[in-house]
Amino acid sequence: MTDTKKSIHGEWSSRSAFILAATGSAVGLGNIWKFPYITGENGGGAFVMVYLLCVALIGIPIMIAETMLGRRGRENPVHTMQVLSVEAGADNNWRYLGWLGMVAGLLILSYYSVIAGWASAYVFKAFSGSFFAADVTAIEQLFRDFIGSPMQLIFWHTLFMAATLLIVARGVGNGLEKSVRFLMPALFVLLALLLIYAMTTSGYFQGIHFLFSLDFSKLSGNAILIAMGQAFFSLGLGMGCVMVYGAYLPKDISIAKASILIAAVDTLVALLAGIIIFPIVFTHGLNPGSGPGLIFETLPIAFGTMTGGWLFGVLFFVILVFAALSSAIALIEPTVAWLVESRGMSRERACLQSGLVTWLLGFVTIFSFNVWADFKIFGLTLFDLLDYVTANLMLPIGGLAIAVFAGWKMKRQHSEQELGLPNPHYQIWQFLIKYIAPAAVFLVFLDVVGVL
Numbered sequence: 315m316t317d318t319k320k321s322i323h324g325e326w327s328s329r330s331a332f333i334l335a336a337t338g339s340a341v342g343l344g345n346i347w348k349f350p351y352i353t354g355e356n357g358g359g360a361f362v363m364v365y366l367l368c369v370a371l372i373g374i375p376i377m378i379a380e381t382m383l384g385r386r387g388r389e390n391p392v393h394t395m396q397v398l399s400v401e402a403g404a405d406n407n408w409r410y411l412g413w414l415g416m417v418a419g420l421l422i423l424s425y426y427s428v429i430a431g432w433a434s435a436y437v438f439k440a441f442s443g444s445f446f447a448a449d450v451t452a453i454e455q456l457f458r459d460f461i462g463s464p465m466q467l468i469f470w471h472t473l474f475m476a477a478t479l480l481i482v483a484r485g486v487g488n489g490l491e492k493s494v495r496f497l498m499p500a501l502f503v504l505l506a507l508l509l510i511y512a513m514t515t516s517g518y519f520q521g522i523h524f525l526f527s528l529d530f531s532k533l534s535g536n537a538i539l540i541a542m543g544q545a546f547f548s549l550g551l552g553m554g555c556v557m558v559y560g561a562y563l564p565k566d567i568s569i570a571k572a573s574i575l576i577a578a579v580d581t582l583v584a585l586l587a588g589i590i591i592f593p594i595v596f597t598h599g600l601n602p603g604s605g606p607g608l609i610f611e612t613l614p615i616a617f618g619t620m621t622g623g624w625l626f627g628v629l630f631f632v633i634l635v636f637a638a639l640s641s642a643i644a645l646i647e648p649t650v651a652w653l654v655e656s657r658g659m660s661r662e663r664a665c666l667q668s669g670l671v672t673w674l675l676g677f678v679t680i681f682s683f684n685v686w687a688d689f690k691i692f693g694l695t696l697f698d699l700l701d702y703v704t705a706n707l708m709l710p711i712g713g714l715a716i717a718v719f720a721g722w723k724m725k726r727q728h729s730e731q732e733l734g735l736p737n738p739h740y741q742i743w744q745f746l747i748k749y750i751a752p753a754a755v756f757l758v759f760l761d762v763v764g765v766l
């Protein structure tokens with residue numbers, strides 16, 4: 315690759331623009347909606363511990379590797395892998411990694427958009443005062459009635475998909491960059507306010523205890539896989555999102571520093587969400603393992619009772635929708651980039667086609683909460699199954715392949731040049747990406763299959 319090669323979609327205007335966009339991709343429903351509910355379902359502290367270990371030992375090294383591959387290839391994931399495997403003298407089949415990523419991205423977006431639609435609907439519920447002075451039963455009923463109505467879910471899913479596509483159609487600088495700039499600071503301010511509220515509840519210490527006390531008897535092999543899948547999901551790894559964002563990254567930016575910063579912010583937001591949700595759960599005697607509705611059944615209670623709750627409730631759900639938008643645009647970007655680069659489509663057309671497929675797929679998730687709620691495979695609803703297969707299987711497999719390629723296939727001089735790390739740091743990354751990350755993913759898979 316020449317040093318001057320650039321992506322045809324443009325480049326980030328600065329280091330902070332890349333960091334903002336990558337953080338926007340990382341921070342989303344995964345942190346605020348998914349992390350609390352799967353932590354609740356999987357028993358708390360020990361699960362959180364495994365999650366944190368996965369972020370540090372697997373997530374960060376793979377994030378560095380995926381960004382690096384993207385910047386060196388400078389194209390959509392399929393092409394980037396093709397170009398890089400030629401450069402490395404490796405097999406041409408590595409391009410299937412790009413394919414796997416695109417499919418995973420669209421599948422994930424199909425349910426992501428449905429849940430983001432819930433958050434959008436809750437903006438209006440908050441606005442209309444539905445949470446005001448409502449008790450726990452009323453809040454639960456509100457949520458149940460809502461997800462029980464396919465028409466409502468379809469409406470909000472459609473609206474969210476349309477917003478995502480509008481932003482993506484406008485391209486890197488205009489759409490993606492601008493929408494993230496004010497989001498992160500605003501999110502932190504609101505989380506800080508909610509944290510103060512959580513600290514005043516009677517269940518605060520019980521919540522903290524649930525989140526951080528290590529009881530390994532609650533940890534199954536499957537829970538370890540879910541924790542690892544969550545590390546991938548939350549950082550947005552393993553499917554080419556980070557790769558396409560890396561493709562828009564100027565040469566002179568340190569990939570390692572940026573990755574560590576992004577992972578730190580992402581993890582902080584997830585932990586904050588947990589520290590806010592679980593005290594509310596225990597204060598009101600709710601069930602931490604109640605599933606995907608957890609934040610929609612807990613936070614409204616807080617907004618309904620706290621001073622200024624009306625305003626904070628509206629703001630919170632607005633920000634959650636924006637955080638979801640900045641992740642959704644990342645999920646669809648690899649496919650759009652591929653359609654534009656390889657199929658010669660206009661960006662608008664590419665958005666329309668991939669968006670249509672994703673929108674239709676979203677109906678599976680929508681119906682799994684109502685008309686198909688009793689239809690289960692392996693004891694999982696269709697939504698749970700879709701989430702399991704994408705987050706816990708496809709993403710780690712994609713991540714494993716990225717680690718193997720970056721650690722074993724790519725020429726050392728190329729990764730050294732691309733990362734520009736001083737030596738002990740480069741060696742640590744090499745060690746993690748060659749041995750630790752692949753071995754860890756592999757062992758978790760074995761554990762789940764029951765071989766261990």
Ligand code: TRP
Nearest residue numbers: 340342343344345547548550641
């Ligand atoms: N990380 C985002 C979240 O936590 C979702 C997301 C963006 C994602 N890009 C991804 C998930 C790539 C998996 C793969 O909400």
